[in-house]
Amino acid sequence: MIAVTKKLLLNPFQALGRYSQLLFKAFGAVPEFGTYKKNLWEQMVRIGVDSMPIVMLAAAFSGAVTTVQTSYQLVSPLIPRSIIGSIVVPSMVLELGAVVTGFILAGRVGARIAAELGTMRVTEQIDALEAMGLNSIGYLIVPRVIAGIVMFPILYIAACFVGIGGGMLVGHMGGFVPMGEFVDGAREFFQPFDPIFGIIKSLVFGFIITSISCFMGYYTKGGAEGVGRATTQAAVASCVFLLIADLILAATLL
Amino acid sequence: MISVTNICKSFHGKEVLKGVSLDILEGETLAIIGRSGSGKSVLMKHIIGLLQPDSGTVTVDGININNVSYAELRSIRQHFGVLFQGGALFDSMNAFDNVAFPLRTFTSMSEKEVSNVVKNCLDMVELPDVGKKLPSELSGGMQKRVALARAVALRPRYVLYDEPTSGLDPETSNTIDELIQSLADQLNVTSIVITHDMHSVLNVADKAAFVHEGRMQWTGTIPELHASEDRILKRFVKANEYLIGV
Structure with missing residues (x-):
């Protein structure tokens, strides 16, 4: 009983310690850019370009649904319809653009990274890289984390544009708010710091999702079952830490 | 020369290696034999520094590899x-790129030179036409041969084989054994073969080291193996259903 309790209490700290160690080693491998630059390009395509369609789809629907729900809640002759634009746009820029993209990437990219590295671990491919004299952390983890940090803000910006566009289009076509009024509302309450905050958030989310997924995959144990476990843990832990980071950033920067 | 001196290793309180010592001389082919779970693969991982011993040392050409920077x-x-x-072929690369990987990573060879070396290596393992195939399109034996081509692409001084014939049919096992022998002859490498296949040991090795329950139970040449009176070694050899000398 004591041993189980001790294990439950110590496990998160041990994991945090190993995660920090991995990050430390990864930062140490950053200067060896030559060995992984090709891999970096591949990862940027896989994480960024390949995720674009699903992120766009989710963002368009998020913007559209926000418009419809806002108009449903605020329908009153006393409230100008431009308020819809002033709610939808900051919602996308401050929260939905980054969080929707984050959840999609946690599921799509996080799970893929963990499964890929986990399979490489259990089939001794990571040992093979090390045995050749290659820094496996530099070769496998650094390009994925850098690609996440670089591509997430791009996906976020695209998600914001598409989400706002989707909201505006549905508002106009559904007769909730004409485009002109939507834009007027958006302009009226626009804060220049909002997109900067969103980009800061997307950089942090990109780092969290890729680094946690790499950690889960790199230390996978136990064959196919272990790979499955690592994949699930990567997606779940990425989402949880993404939400925690979301709250901390909002509380400290806004 | 590789020297393993009195290494001990435990995992989660379970002792896997209990003071193993071993010398591997330049140019020889040594087979490390023993039952599954006896610590052979753990020993191999110590030899290339993939694992750090709890105590003891591994020296390669006089350098203590447990005491050097990464x-x-x-x-x-x-x-x-x-x-x-x-x-352990890389799934995302075809056979050619797998063999080319160490050359592209560690040498400044032109793509033409890389291509020539890869072709030579694939010829050496008698698989000249599989370059464009992905590992998943190759049989187990072919995958091992491509992995062997990759292992020798940089012309290493030492080649380690972890269970090279396990899971293969006898004919393919013989082919792998012949390759190990011919590579040792052609490239003059020091070979360390981890196996529990006595047939393979007798085919390729100059010397054998028998690991039993984490200890070095017996070491000697192949003729000495035939004559050994070590009870545990004899039982292991017998269990392999191979009658030495017959």
Whole structure:
């Protein structure tokens, strides 16, 4: 009983310690850019370009649904319809653009990274890289984390544009708010710091999702079952830490 | 020369190696034999520094690899070629790119030179036409042969084979054994073969080291193995259903 309790209490700290160690080693491998630059390009395509369609789809629907729900809640002759634009746009820029993209990437990219590295671990491919004299952390983890940090803000910006566009289009076509009024509302309450905050958030989310997924995959144990476990843990832990980071950033920067 | 001196290793309180010592001389082919779970693969991982011993040392050409920086360890590892049990080919690359990988990573060869070396290596393992195939399109034996080609692409001084014939049919096992022998002859490498296949040991090895329950139970040449009176070694050999000398 004591041993189980001790294990439950110590496990998160041990994991945090190993995660920090991995990050430390990864930062140490950053200067060896030559060995992984090709891999970096591949990862940027896989994480960024390949995720674009699903992120766009989710963002368009998020913007559209926000418009419809806002108009449903605020329908009153006393409230100008431009308020819809002033709610939808900051919602996308401050929260939905980054969080929707984050959840999609946690599921799509996080799970893929963990499964890929986990399979490489259990089939001794990571040992093979090390045995050749290659820094496996530099070769496998650094390009994925850098690609996440670089591509997430791009996906976020695209998600914001598409989400706002989707909201505006549905508002106009559904007769909730004409485009002109939507834009007027958006302009009226626009804060220049909002997109900067969103980009800061997307950089942090990109780092969290890729680094946690790499950690889960790199230390996978136990064959196919272990790979499955690592994949699930990567997606779940990425989402949880993404939400925690979301709250901390909002509380400290806004 | 590789010297393993009195290494001990435990995992989660379970002792896997209990003071193993071993010398591997330049140019020889040594087979490390023993039952599954006896610590052979753990010993191999210590030899290339993939695992750190709890105590004891591993020296390669006089350098204690447990006492060097990661950068130095990586440069020492470039003298090794390793054939892993499952081949450990990179799934995302075809056979050609797998063999070319160490050449592109560690040398400044032009793509034409890389191509020539890869072709030579694939010819050496008698698989000249599989370059464009992905590992998943190759049989187990072919994967091991491609992995062998990759292991020797950089012309290492030491080649480690982890269970090179496990899971293969007798004919393919013989082919792998012949390859190990011919590579040792052609490239004049020091070979360390981890196996529990006595047939393979007698085919390829000059010397054998028998690991039993984490200890070095017996070492000697192949003629000495035939004559050994060590009870545990004899039982292991008998269990392999191989009658030495017959």
